Amino acid sequence: MLVCQYMSEVYQELQSQLGEVSQNEKLAPFTSFKIGGPAQYFFSAKTNEDLIKSVKLAISLSIKYFILGNGSNILISDKGFPGLVIKQDNMKISYDGTLVTAASGVRLQKLVRDVVEHNLTGLEYLIGIPGTIGGGVAGNVGTPQEGQWINEHIVSVEILDSRREIAEILKASCDFSYRNSRFKKVDNELIVSAKFELRKSTRSSIDENIKNFLRKRSHQPINLPCAGSIFRNPAEKKSWKLIDDAGLRGKKIGGAQVSEEHTNFIVNAGEATAEDVVILISYIKQQIRDKYRVQLQEEIKYIGF
Ligand SMILES: Cc1cc2nc3c(=O)[nH]c(=O)nc-3n(C[C@H](O)[C@H](O)[C@H](O)COP(=O)(O)OP(=O)(O)OC[C@H]3O[C@@H](n4cnc5c(N)ncnc54)[C@H](O)[C@@H]3O)c2cc1C
CATH class of the missing domain: 3.90.78.10 (UDP-N-acetylenolpyruvoylglucosamine reductase, C-terminal domain)
Structure with a gap:
């Protein structure tokens, strides 16, 4: 009885602070596997401020939280998630010459297509990978065939750190390695945005690169729901x-x-x-x-x- 009353108070507090928060939201549709039970509470963060506020609120209410990107590298339990799922829908991209800053919710596809419009090259290999900047930076997304990883073009990452303060950390401190980074190892740091340094090029050469990368991806079973590679490659063999x-x-x-x-x-x-x-x-x-x-x-x- 007391637990129910507390849960209802938590829900009211989430709603009053964040606005639209749903309960028992099915998570399967938000994953590329199309698998997973409901989120106890679910919130779509449309701006960086929403994202930061919701994480801080979950901590102050002592409830578990989980940052959901495009759900393309996770398996959610059939029981779902007992806490607040924060779906990152913060999608701002800004430009300063060849420096590009993308919010954590920006889809990799969107970023590749957007930078092309500015005749910027460097990220074409991300085409066809169904993630967000948050999930992609956390997992150092890339293509083993080409040996290209997202960390190559990163200058710095804006985070909400473990003391709940905003900080800009340089690439060298992100601890990037094969499909890994400091953000995958610790659960208490949130990626808010990432800054990339790209190069100017011609539209036709960037379009040609994108076409080539798309051709190479055609062997993947993208017509059935899946979560990308299940296992990391061990040293011995793929x-x-x-x-x-x-x-x-x-x-x-x-x-x-x-x-x-x-x-x-x-x-x-x-x-x-x-x-x-x-x-x-x-x-x-x-x-x-x-x-x-x-x-x-x-x-x-x-x-x-
Ligand atoms: C068909 C298919 C093909 C794929 N091909 C490739 C490929 O070629 N190369 C490759 O590297 N991957 C590939 N993947 C895997 C996947 O797309 C990438 O790992 C992607 O970067 C995951 O991003 P996401 O937004 O979906 O993250 P999610 O799956 O939503 O989350 C992954 C992890 O990142 C964490 N996270 C998300 N956002 C943040 C944030 N803001 N701050 C801190 N942590 C955060 C989550 O909490 C979670 O732990 C593929 C997947 C599929 C389904």
Whole structure:
């Protein structure tokens, strides 16, 4: 009874401070896997100020919070998330010559297309990757085939730090590495925006680059819901090759299936639950460990487990 009363007070406080906050919002539609139960509370942050205010409020109310980007590298539990999900919809892009600042909610696709309009080159390899600046910078998004990663063009990142103050940190302090950064290692820093240094070029040469990168991405199973690469590549061999060699191409548990097109992708082949995916992941890890003595590590992040 007391817990219910407290929850209702929390909801009222969230609504009075933030405006539109929903309860029990289904999260599956906000993920590329199309999997996941409801958020206890859900808020769409349309500006950097919204984003910062909502995080500070969640902390002051002692409720859990989670920053949702495009949901393209996460698996949300079937039970959902017990706290406030803050969807970043802050989408401002600003220019100062060849310096470009993008808010954390800007979709990578939007940024690539926008900088083209300013005849700026450098980010074309991000075309076709379905994330936001927040998720992309946290996970140092990029293309292993081309060896290009988003950190290459970053000058600095604006964050809400662990003391709840805004700070601008230079690239060298972001601890970028293969599909990783300091933001993936700690949960108490929020990326608010990122500043990129690009180069001037001609429209035709940038368009040609984009066409080439799109062609190279055509082997990925983007027609079925998935969350990109499930595992990081171990030092020994590429994950997809280990999984393929182990005979797991097409392996299915419930509605979750190892993609026929790209074996480091698991696809939602219809009505998959998070539990199906978790069981399939653990089956793959066990098979690879037994056959090759290699311990695969997830690239995706588990939310609400
Ligand atoms: C079809 C497909 C193809 C893909 N291809 C590639 C590829 O080629 N290369 C590649 O690198 N990835 C790829 N991915 C994975 C994914 O698109 C990227 O990892 C992307 O950058 C994730 O961004 P997101 O906004 O969707 O993050 P989400 O999945 O929403 O979140 C990922 C993590 O980032 C954290 N996060 C998000 N915003 C912030 C913030 N503002 N501050 C702090 N933390 C934050 C979240 O809390 C979460 O922990 C692919 C995915 C799919 C579905």
